[in-house]
Amino acid sequence: MAGAPKSNQISAVAKTLDPAAMAKDLLFTAILSLVILGPIVGLKTVPATGSLALEQRWGTVLVLVGIVVVGRLIFHLIAARRPASRAKAAKPAGPGVDVGKYLAPILLIIALALPFIASLAPSQERRLVDLAILMMTYVMLGWGLNVVVGLAGLLDLGYVAFYAVGAYSYALLSTRYLPQWFGDGILPWAFFVTLPIAGMLAALWGLILGFPVLRLRGDYLAIVTLAFGEIIRIILTNWINFTGGPAGIDAIPRPWFFGHPFDDSANGFAALFGIESKPIQRIIYLYYIILALALVTNFVTMKLRRLPIGRAWEALREDEIACRSLGINTTNTKLTAFAIGAMFAGFAGSFFATRQGFISPESFNFMESATILAIVVLGGLGSQIGVVAAAIVIVGFFEVFREMNFLKEILPEGTDPVQFRMLAVGGAMVMIMRWRPRGLITRRDPTVYLKEKKAVPTELVAQGHG
Amino acid sequence: MEYFLQQLINGVTLGSIYGLIAIGYTMVYGIIGMINFAHGDVFMVGGFAAVIAIIAIGVTGNGAIAFTILALLLVVIIAMIIASAYNWTIERVAYRPLRGSFRLAPLISAIGMSIVLQEFVRVAQGGRPKPLQPIVEGGVVLMRRAVSEGEFVVQLSYMQMLIVITTLVLMVIFTALITRTSLGRAQRSCEQDMKMAALLGIDVDRTISITFVMGAALAAVAGLMFFLYYGVTDFFVGFNAGVKAFTAAVLGGIGSLPGAMLGGIILGLIEVFWSAYFSVEYKDVAAFAMLAVVLIFLPQGILGKPEVEKV
Numbered sequence: 001m002a003g004a005p006k007s008n009q010i011s012a013v014a015k016t017l018d019p020a021a022m023a024k025d026l027l028f029t030a031i032l033s034l035v036i037l038g039p040i041v042g043l044k045t046v047p048a049t050g051s052l053a054l055e056q057r058w059g060t061v062l063v064l065v066g067i068v069v070v071g072r073l074i075f076h077l078i079a080a081r082r083p084a085s086r087a088k089a090a091k092p093a094g095p096g097v098d099v100g101k102y103l104a105p106i107l108l109i110i111a112l113a114l115p116f117i118a119s120l121a122p123s124q125e126r127r128l129v130d131l132a133i134l135m136m137t138y139v140m141l142g143w144g145l146n147v148v149v150g151l152a153g154l155l156d157l158g159y160v161a162f163y164a165v166g167a168y169s170y171a172l173l174s175t176r177y178l179p180q181w182f183g184d185g186i187l188p189w190a191f192f193v194t195l196p197i198a199g200m201l202a203a204l205w206g207l208i209l210g211f212p213v214l215r216l217r218g219d220y221l222a223i224v225t226l227a228f229g230e231i232i233r234i235i236l237t238n239w240i241n242f243t244g245g246p247a248g249i250d251a252i253p254r255p256w257f258f259g260h261p262f263d264d265s266a267n268g269f270a271a272l273f274g275i276e277s278k279p280i281q282r283i284i285y286l287y288y289i290i291l292a293l294a295l296v297t298n299f300v301t302m303k304l305r306r307l308p309i310g311r312a313w314e315a316l317r318e319d320e321i322a323c324r325s326l327g328i329n330t331t332n333t334k335l336t337a338f339a340i341g342a343m344f345a346g347f348a349g350s351f352f353a354t355r356q357g358f359i360s361p362e363s364f365n366f367m368e369s370a371t372i373l374a375i376v377v378l379g380g381l382g383s384q385i386g387v388v389a390a391a392i393v394i395v396g397f398f399e400v401f402r403e404m405n406f407l408k409e410i411l412p413e414g415t416d417p418v419q420f421r422m423l424a425v426g427g428a429m430v431m432i433m434r435w436r437p438r439g440l441i442t443r444r445d446p447t448v449y450l451k452e453k454k455a456v457p458t459e460l461v462a463q464g465h466g
Numbered sequence: 467m468e469y470f471l472q473q474l475i476n477g478v479t480l481g482s483i484y485g486l487i488a489i490g491y492t493m494v495y496g497i498i499g500m501i502n503f504a505h506g507d508v509f510m511v512g513g514f515a516a517v518i519a520i521i522a523i524g525v526t527g528n529g530a531i532a533f534t535i536l537a538l539l540l541v542v543i544i545a546m547i548i549a550s551a552y553n554w555t556i557e558r559v560a561y562r563p564l565r566g567s568f569r570l571a572p573l574i575s576a577i578g579m580s581i582v583l584q585e586f587v588r589v590a591q592g593g594r595p596k597p598l599q600p601i602v603e604g605g606v607v608l609m610r611r612a613v614s615e616g617e618f619v620v621q622l623s624y625m626q627m628l629i630v631i632t633t634l635v636l637m638v639i640f641t642a643l644i645t646r647t648s649l650g651r652a653q654r655s656c657e658q659d660m661k662m663a664a665l666l667g668i669d670v671d672r673t674i675s676i677t678f679v680m681g682a683a684l685a686a687v688a689g690l691m692f693f694l695y696y697g698v699t700d701f702f703v704g705f706n707a708g709v710k711a712f713t714a715a716v717l718g719g720i721g722s723l724p725g726a727m728l729g730g731i732i733l734g735l736i737e738v739f740w741s742a743y744f745s746v747e748y749k750d751v752a753a754f755a756m757l758a759v760v761l762i763f764l765p766q767g768i769l770g771k772p773e774v775e776k777v
Contacts, residue, residue: 054521157577216765377574422584426579427582
């Protein structure tokens, strides 16, 4: 792969605008996109009596082919305008703007004040806080996965398995085992008792899985973690006696405010503070729990980065062989990254279970793993603030897709813009890798420095991280 | 005994399909060292192209045999062309610009591409499974256990024969293509040393593109056969089939063509016997666990060469 000859030299010659060659290329593009789009988009299989029939939609095909050809034409025109010698080194990629320094405190203040901001719009309050909880959950999962993918450079495609372990740990313990062992008196504290247990169980699973497979090369590891994620999901679906099977587990207890429930009882949260009881109070409380969990994740990660273990992670990501020659125990280093990442997923899973009150295996499929990975990739592998930005973009994006009325007008009848969301996420992953492999936030601060703090220029880092 | 024989037949049939998909993984891995994660979805697209072609041409099980055979041949060619166009474009758009990028970039891009393909087909064709009346029906009864011992009929269906024979023929053609032609020589040289191959005048980009096209063509055949065998397909079949075919490729030794076929058949047998004798629910667990076990204890596979790590 490394020795692949670049086709840049050839395309540099073709970049002078040659109408004949361009027309040929456009014709080729048109034919190719017709072959690709024609049958799959143009002929929709619809159920007919006892069999299938085809519904023809050639209009849509023509529009799409037109878009592709025009896009290609624009690409050519832009390419022709650029000087042919535009090599990558021509514009030295600077360290990038230090967005984190100013943005992080602002974001933190917004995050802390969000429920109060939301209360200014009472009709939308519930929706806004719910959306914020969802975003924060993804931020936390993204930060957890960032330890594994961004810092240690291990591609984990089964991250959602640990999320599931955390969620099922809380659900099973709080609905079945804790009341059985300690009586119902434990319930007000169930969430806080179970949270560390869930994290530890997830970390334990991380160790169990990681131990045998972490010797593997990066891409093999990715597929094995993917397989592991699927195995967990299949077991959750089929082990009906224990997990409830496809029906899942419901009536999972909500968290209490240090022994005070969120209702209008005499012992309730509202009565404690002498205010009127409202359902939104519980939602806001949930929001602060996930915010605290996410901040803990971030804090621990940032501290770990400065410890020898964190530096070993990043060294491992850059060059495994060099690490081994320097006497770093690569297996243990990978294993800690894996287990710590898994632990954060376990915490997030517990939170998910208590927020939803109901979980089933379907919440933990591969698309969930892929979404979390997309957040990390989009934000920039290894960048903490990037994960926040990407989580806001992706989760917010899903919400915006739902609201886009003008899209509904241009799209043909019966098409719902929401169904394009995963398509957009997948496309974004490809495009980010192609044009901006360091993600939305490109700046990385070095973990350790001598006397003077300097950002790491892109060229000096092997894998596009920093 | 009869039950065992029947499962053996089913396992080899399923394994042939896995083997055909696995060849696409193994060839691409051999030449550019990346896992084409979207390959399973190219298989799915090939299956959909075949379904659409079958309905458009109007192939049914009721017509004359000669007509059915000719029509299926046409269907398979159409599916091959469409799947090849997909895989060619994927390589061009999502993988080629990433050569020389950081280690995980092509794999992440491939995962993105896999999601794009799945979602594209789901949006364009709908999320529901697509069932169709069987086209190739009937079979040969090989063995029959008497009613007194609990009746059981061992049947080799025409569809199973078709799958195994087609796979064998394709294997022979492809092995000849790789070992005897200049194209195969170019591929093998790129596999060994891409830079040197380029210096000796081999168009590396073109060779890689052709590898993707070949893999996609085989996946399309597998897609058609999978659909004819099970009578139903949906946008998500590529995911499971892809992971299993990748397991088969690793099991047989990644980079080795006969290895992919062997791995496919072993995996098919494991899956079928597991469902027959243990539990149907956990058959995917057996296949996925197999992947982990093979990678840990036999990372070079059965027919693969041990990998030398170069610094």
